[in-house]
Amino acid sequence: MRRLLFLLPIGVFVAVLVGFMAGLRHDPSILPSMLIGKPLPTFALAPLRPGEQGFTSVQLQGEPVMVNVFASWCTVCKEEHQTLMALHEQGVKIVGLDWKEDADAGARWLTANGDPYSLTGNDASGRVGIDMGVSGAPETFVVDRKGRVRYRQVGAITPEVWNQTLAPLMEKLRAES
């Protein structure tokens, strides 16, 4: 037994190595959300175009929905937009939160690129996003029927992210009563 003791440092080394390897695969920009399992903060967003409707947190109850944080200054959002347009055509309910810019800029962006959102609201000061713990755009919150946040996607929704993570989740949430 004592003779095998020399293997101990090697074992410790391997354990530390595995730990570090796992750490390398972890994306440090993805932080845990404080909202998981909790209701969205209460908010009422202004419309993007004068005379239209924004939306409130209460309106998001009833059926599962994805709340997408976007902005015209966000370059990754442009890439994500194509995926969102495709999902919109499939009938996926997505609402848009235009974050940290004038409503005008958000409206022009949707005119130019198409509007995948069933509801859109402007958060010029960024306060609603901050209440949700948003650290950048794009970010997407998956909200269940009761208005509780079930998942937070940091970064763009790509077809892979949709197929592997969000689609099964939305399916599951639709099955909940």
Added chain:
Amino acid sequence: MRRIALAALTMLVLTVLAVAAPAWAVTPDEQLTDPRLEARARAVSRELRCVVCQNQSIDDSNAPLAHDLRVILRERIAAGDTDDQAKAYLVARYGDFVLLRPPFQPDTWALWLGPAAVLLIGGVGAVLYIRSRARGTEAPLSPDEEAQAATLLATQEKLP
């Protein structure tokens, strides 16, 4: 004379360097008018991590979100929040990650106590090892070895 002038010049340069304000991310329009509240806000904001750049405090960071968080922090402090309440406001939104100094709680025990524990284990191990060596673990000579040693010693004595 030249020495004195040189010394004076050095002093002057050092003084200017010491007095000159370092470049901060905090812009004048963000600052609170009450210097005591502003000082508190500065102290708290140095303890809060910018969630965009992650290795800077919001006091240091030029990120737009860090600006927003500094403003929110000052609003909370101006509204009468204690430092802890103001911090808790942001922790409620962004989690313990925003605290540059992690709190001491069950999920951070390993972080805070780990180094001391490793030192302790290593220290105890080292003490035990050194003691066992000092006690002298060499086995006594066997009769054969005794005889061999006696022969060797005897040979040596015979040498001139």
